[in-house]
Amino acid sequence: MNFFTSKSKDKYKNSDMANENKHNNTSGFFPMTSQAGTPTTAISSSSYAMGTTSAIPSQHVISPIRTVNKENVTATTTSANSTQDSNRSNIGRSISQLSNNINNLNLVQVQDMVNEEGQDSEGANFSAQASGPTTDIPRGKLEVTIIEARNLLTRSKDAEPYVVCTFESSEFISDGPEKNVASNENEINASQENIDIHKHNPLPVIKENNKNLRSLYTTRSSSQLEKLMHDNNNSNYHKTLSSNNQNLSCNNNARDGTNPIWHHTTIFDVLGAHSELDISVYDSNNDDMFLGQIKLRPNINSTNFAKNCQGYTLQKRVLDDNVSGEILVKWEYRSTKKRHYGPSDFEVLRLLGKGTFGQVYQVKKKDTKRIYAMKVLSKKVIVKKNEIAHTIGERNILVHSASKTCPFIVSLKFSFQTPTDLYLVTDYMSGGELFWHLQKEGRFTEDRAKFYIAQLVLALEYLHDNDIVYRDLKPENILLDANGNIALCDFGLSKADLKDRTNTFCGTTEYLAPELLLDETGYTKMVDFWSLGVLIFEMCCGWSPFFAEDNQKMYQKIAFGKVKFPRDILSPEGRSFVKGLLNRNPNHRLGSIDDGRELRAHPFFADIEWDALREKKIVPPFKPHLNSEIDTSNFDPEFTQASTSYMNKHQLMAATPLSPAMQAKFAGFTFVDESALDDLYHNGYNNRKMLQNSYFMQPGSFIPGDPNLPADEDVIDEDDGSDHDMNHSGVNSPSQMSFDQHHMDDEFGGRFEM
Numbered sequence: 001m002n003f004f005t006s007k008s009k010d011k012y013k014n015s016d017m018a019n020e021n022k023h024n025n026t027s028g029f030f031p032m033t034s035q036a037g038t039p040t041t042a043i044s045s046s047s048y049a050m051g052t053t054s055a056i057p058s059q060h061v062i063s064p065i066r067t068v069n070k071e072n073v074t075a076t077t078t079s080a081n082s083t084q085d086s087n088r089s090n091i092g093r094s095i096s097q098l099s100n101n102i103n104n105l106n107l108v109q110v111q112d113m114v115n116e117e118g119q120d121s122e123g124a125n126f127s128a129q130a131s132g133p134t135t136d137i138p139r140g141k142l143e144v145t146i147i148e149a150r151n152l153l154t155r156s157k158d159a160e161p162y163v164v165c166t167f168e169s170s171e172f173i174s175d176g177p178e179k180n181v182a183s184n185e186n187e188i189n190a191s192q193e194n195i196d197i198h199k200h201n202p203l204p205v206i207k208e209n210n211k212n213l214r215s216l217y218t219t220r221s222s223s224q225l226e227k228l229m230h231d232n233n234n235s236n237y238h239k240t241l242s243s244n245n246q247n248l249s250c251n252n253n254a255r256d257g258t259n260p261i262w263h264h265t266t267i268f269d270v271l272g273a274h275s276e277l278d279i280s281v282y283d284s285n286n287d288d289m290f291l292g293q294i295k296l297r298p299n300i301n302s303t304n305f306a307k308n309c310q311g312y313t314l315q316k317r318v319l320d321d322n323v324s325g326e327i328l329v330k331w332e333y334r335s336t337k338k339r340h341y342g343p344s345d346f347e348v349l350r351l352l353g354k355g356t357f358g359q360v361y362q363v364k365k366k367d368t369k370r371i372y373a374m375k376v377l378s379k380k381v382i383v384k385k386n387e388i389a390h391t392i393g394e395r396n397i398l399v400h401s402a403s404k405t406c407p408f409i410v411s412l413k414f415s416f417q418t419p420t421d422l423y424l425v426t427d428y429m430s431g432g433e434l435f436w437h438l439q440k441e442g443r444f445t446e447d448r449a450k451f452y453i454a455q456l457v458l459a460l461e462y463l464h465d466n467d468i469v470y471r472d473l474k475p476e477n478i479l480l481d482a483n484g485n486i487a488l489c490d491f492g493l494s495k496a497d498l499k500d501r502t503n504t505f506c507g508t509t510e511y512l513a514p515e516l517l518l519d520e521t522g523y524t525k526m527v528d529f530w531s532l533g534v535l536i537f538e539m540c541c542g543w544s545p546f547f548a549e550d551n552q553k554m555y556q557k558i559a560f561g562k563v564k565f566p567r568d569i570l571s572p573e574g575r576s577f578v579k580g581l582l583n584r585n586p587n588h589r590l591g592s593i594d595d596g597r598e599l600r601a602h603p604f605f606a607d608i609e610w611d612a613l614r615e616k617k618i619v620p621p622f623k624p625h626l627n628s629e630i631d632t633s634n635f636d637p638e639f640t641q642a643s644t645s646y647m648n649k650h651q652l653m654a655a656t657p658l659s660p661a662m663q664a665k666f667a668g669f670t671f672v673d674e675s676a677l678d679d680l681y682h683n684g685y686n687n688r689k690m691l692q693n694s695y696f697m698q699p700g701s702f703i704p705g706d707p708n709l710p711a712d713e714d715v716i717d718e719d720d721g722s723d724h725d726m727n728h729s730g731v732n733s734p735s736q737m738s739f740d741q742h743h744m745d746d747e748f749g750g751r752f753e754m
């Protein structure tokens with residue numbers, strides 16, 4: 001057992017939206033930008049839907065190095081990370097070097113910005129013209145096939161390379177390589193059917209729509225890449241094929257972990273423009289060792305249909321990475337007209353977690369088979385707990401975060417409602433809660449904690465810059481993606497449009513800032529930085545600095561207790577950083593002058609490259625092990641082993657819809673279009689007025705005292721053992737470690753001045 005055997009307790013969600021939203025803009029919104037990727041929606045009689053998308057900065061575009069364009073067939077060789085790698089040596093790679101690569105590696109792109117007819121599953125016709133934009137923001141499906149790689153730099157021949165493919169923060173985790181590579185002549189002949197040579201172009205064109213495509217790749221040599229390269233230099237069809245035959249057997253023999261064939265296909269929902277496809281290769285047989293990465297941006301703007309098949313040189317993430325080889329990737333985009341989504345578009349797979357108002361399920365979108373997390377909130381429960389405005393606020397913050405593409409906030413993809421429930425569909429974060437990992441490992445190294453905290457600083461800075469206070473920072477609300485980067489979820493307690501102060505008492509006890517308990521004039525966004533201080537202490541030391549079984553004791557500790565640092569756990573910079581955050585005076589707290597920027601400038605982060613971190617180019621210190629994209633092994637089995645028929649039960653229980661008057665209060669949950677934001681503000685305001693009588697714990701009623709007075713050293717005696725009732729744990733128990741004077745070399749009363 002350790003300290004993290006149970007989740008943080010005593011979350012307070014006290015609605016006082018009237019109190020919180022006396023200011024004119026009660027919307028919970030910050031100003032919209034005109035950036036691509038703004039949310040849109042559609043309404044149906046039974047459910048309402050919207051989609052959001054993430055706009056990626058234009059500097060991410062991968063520039064083809066060389067393009068030969070004839071009659072819509074383009075051949076390029078691309079170094080996928082050439083314009084964006086934080087690793088300056090990669091950025092600095094010259095065009096001539098890359099041209100050399102072309103000659104040396106002979107990677108060939110066969111791209112067809114199609115002038116052909118097609119139809120999507122909804123029956124929409126695709127124009128034969130690649131021009132002819134249908135919408136400003138692409139909406140559709142992007143099918144990606146990871147075909148093969150070669151010359152991977154693996155630790156051993158028994159490598160089991162797999163890929164994590166991310167698009168608009170949705171993740172696909174592939175299986176390992178194919179075991180059997182076809183090698184008989186019939187299949188080779190069959191594959192010949194699938195190869196076409198454009199009459200006016202020396203390059204082979206792959207018939208993308210041909211169902212036999214898979215056999216084409218399977219039966220060609222282990223190196224489809226090599227063949228494409230070869231084909232580039234040989235316009236003769238038969239020569240190409242005979243070359244295939246010649247090489248086949250030897251290449252099949254060479255098919256091992258360093259030259260995997262995958263042919264794994266996935267479909268992403270496209271909800272915005274300029275989105276980047278990130279493909280990272282790992283070895284599941286060698287501790288998920290990183291084997292290389294490419295980033296590319298499918299050219300899906302202003303087109304109904306586009307496709308591409310191309311080989312890329314695998315790239316490093318950082319200078320130290322040892323990476324080699326190439327990867328062959330095919331994608332195909334089709335626009336869709338569908339805008340209406342509802343529960344029936346999703347198949348419930350597993351329960352992931354339960355919250356105050358409903359449940360979060362792992363779901364599969366039926367058309368694309370994409371995996372998402374779907375939060376189902378019961379309207380009845382929300383009404384009963386007077387949480388309508390907070391719930392709408394949560395959705396609004398997610399909508400706008402998605403449109404602004406903050407990388408460390410879970411990305412909302414769809415939201416809709418039925419007469420009984422509200423639904424928020426976000427990208428599934430397969431790495432699970434940070435809480436889960438902390439619980440398993442007891443504590444993290446300072447470097448690992450620093451990585452998570454640094455990403456959190458960027459997320460909080462983004463929220464604060466947009467006048468949002470998060471108010472519920474804790475390991476349960478920090479999720480990991482498949483690569484090990486964090487994503488903040490659960491904005492149920494967040495408040496938007498906070499220009500100055502608010503005084504709603506809410507949060508989770510261990511993480512409550514002292515001014516929230518003590519200061520009757522209210523509190524500011526600085527409460528989030530206090531929670532961040534608690535969090536980093538907890539991550540590094542293995543226990544919460546103010547924990548007590550009893551709430552009142554916990555309040556007292558927060559207000560007046562000393563924080564004791566175990567020896568040798570935190571570096572002097574780390575300790576100074578925690579002290580800066582756990583300053584009881586919010587006006588002197590680290591961040592009070594320049595918010596997140598001030599935190600980022602602290603010596604604790606001296607070795608963090610912020611731009612690279614923001615672009616997720618820093619290698620996460622830990623990669624969650626995952627077997628597939630539906631893997632839920634990083635979630636609590638208490639939930640994941642529960643029957644999902646619970647979902648149906650839940651729906652039955654909640655089957656009686658609310659009265660029309662009550663339903664009207666959820667109008668704000670349905671996002672009609674951007675011009676309707678104003679209406680939403682007004683609806684929200686009315687709702688909040690109706691909530692004026694809701695329960696509210698007056699601030700300052702918890703603990704007597706002035707938050708700006710020095711901590712009273714007598715209130716809590718950390719060493720008398722009486723307040724160690726948090727010790728329901730083992731190895732990292734505070735009674736064994738944290739309060740043993742021999743292991744203490746510092747204590748801190750909270751009056752640290754910057």
Ligand SMILES: Nc1ncnc2c1ncn2[C@@H]1O[C@H](COP(=O)(O)OP(=O)(O)OP(=O)(O)O)[C@@H](O)[C@H]1O
Binds near residue numbers: 355357426430433491
């Ligand atoms: N996008 C996601 N991917 C994976 N898991 C998720 C996702 N969103 C939520 N979860 C899981 O569901 C849990 C509950 O989610 P969330 O905190 O948003 O719900 P909640 O109802 O607001 O809970 P609470 O009342 O505790 O705040 C999370 O802690 C996490 O385990």
